[in-house]
Amino acid sequence: MSRFLREREGDLAPTDVAVLVRLAGQQCTRSRDLARAEGLDPSTMSRRLASLAERGLVDRHPDPADRRAQVLGLTQAGREALTQERARRVDLVTDTLADWPEAEKEQLADLLGRLADSLESARGTPTSGQSP
Amino acid sequence: MSRFLREREGDLAPTDVAVLVRLAGQQCTRSRDLARAEGLDPSTMSRRLASLAERGLVDRHPDPADRRAQVLGLTQAGREALTQERARRVDLVTDTLADWPEAEKEQLADLLGRLADSLESARGTPTSGQSP
DNA sequence: TCAGATAGTTGCATGATGCATGCATCATAC
DNA sequence: GTATGATGCATGCATCATGCAACTATCTGA
Numbered sequence: 001m002s003r004f005l006r007e008r009e010g011d012l013a014p015t016d017v018a019v020l021v022r023l024a025g026q027q028c029t030r031s032r033d034l035a036r037a038e039g040l041d042p043s044t045m046s047r048r049l050a051s052l053a054e055r056g057l058v059d060r061h062p063d064p065a066d067r068r069a070q071v072l073g074l075t076q077a078g079r080e081a082l083t084q085e086r087a088r089r090v091d092l093v094t095d096t097l098a099d100w101p102e103a104e105k106e107q108l109a110d111l112l113g114r115l116a117d118s119l120e121s122a123r124g125t126p127t128s129g130q131s132p
Numbered sequence: 133m134s135r136f137l138r139e140r141e142g143d144l145a146p147t148d149v150a151v152l153v154r155l156a157g158q159q160c161t162r163s164r165d166l167a168r169a170e171g172l173d174p175s176t177m178s179r180r181l182a183s184l185a186e187r188g189l190v191d192r193h194p195d196p197a198d199r200r201a202q203v204l205g206l207t208q209a210g211r212e213a214l215t216q217e218r219a220r221r222v223d224l225v226t227d228t229l230a231d232w233p234e235a236e237k238e239q240l241a242d243l244l245g246r247l248a249d250s251l252e253s254a255r256g257t258p259t260s261g262q263s264p
Numbered sequence: 265t266c267a268g269a270t271a272g273t274t275g276c277a278t279g280a281t282g283c284a285t286g287c288a289t290c291a292t293a294c
Numbered sequence: 295g296t297a298t299g300a301t302g303c304a305t306g307c308a309t310c311a312t313g314c315a316a317c318t319a320t321c322t323g324a
């Protein structure tokens with residue numbers, strides 16, 4: 001899977017896409033939260049955001065409520081880039097699974113969705129039965 | 133998924149694990165083939181192999197049939213490291229999907245297996261309907 | 265024998281990342 | 295009100311994986 005994806009990387013790095021997705025979903029508007037959500041160091045997220053802002057995909061302005069922080073949001077270009085990236089991925093899946101029966105594609109989508117949920121709820125549980 | 137995995141990385145980098153798996157399966161014994169199989173540049177593979185050899189997980193000796201090439205293989209330590217990594221992953225899955233019904237786990241395994249096959253056979257097809 | 269292909273390595277640059285640190289701001293205790 | 299610690303973000307620095315280009319040694323075929 002990794003080599004498949006490595007060969008088909010788009011214009012946006014995976015991390016950047018993840019950031020755009022979260023910003024589009026309004027799930028977090030703090031750099032800190034984004035970093036936590038993606039399992040990255042805050043410094044890394046700071047740099048990703050700087051890069052995205054420089055490319056005009058994200059816009060940041062000071063948060064009046066907390067002047068240490070900043071309000072993050074997608075620009076119009078950011079929304080378009082995300083739409084385009086999503087279309088690219090849909091094409092990828094469409095091409096690759098073209099000859100799968102419809103029923104199995106739905107099953108796969110359903111199970112992957114639930115897998116994502118399970119992984120999400122397993123976050124914070126480092127490896128195995130830790131945490132006394 | 134990526135953040136889940138990023139947080140649970142083992143001692144071996146993902147690429148290194150992939151290399152060990154292929155060597156264990158005897159699928160390729162040439163650095164060049166490994167590189168192609170993993171979608172990496174030969175130079176990168178060369179460096180990964182050097183690192184693995186230095187750590188005593190892989191052993192390389194000149195190929196008598198082709199003195200440019202080298203015969204690659206796992207050392208005993210390499211086999212053990214791979215076994216340990218596999219156990220770690222099994223634990224990860226076991227923990228994460230602990231409360232899934234058995235039937236769904238089997239379905240997921242089956243579909244993921246077939247997904248891997250589809251991705252594998254889609255290799256070399258760059259992005260979408262290219263190749264005139 | 266010689267030209268071109270191939271296997272592998274190394275030099276160099278790039279880009280993502282983490283850690284330590286610094287700065288500004290907030291929250292709280294006194 | 296002021297001092298102390300916590301928090302949000304940025305920057306300096308080092309590390310690591312990676313790709314490209316160039317190189318050496320060897321093989322292959324005319």
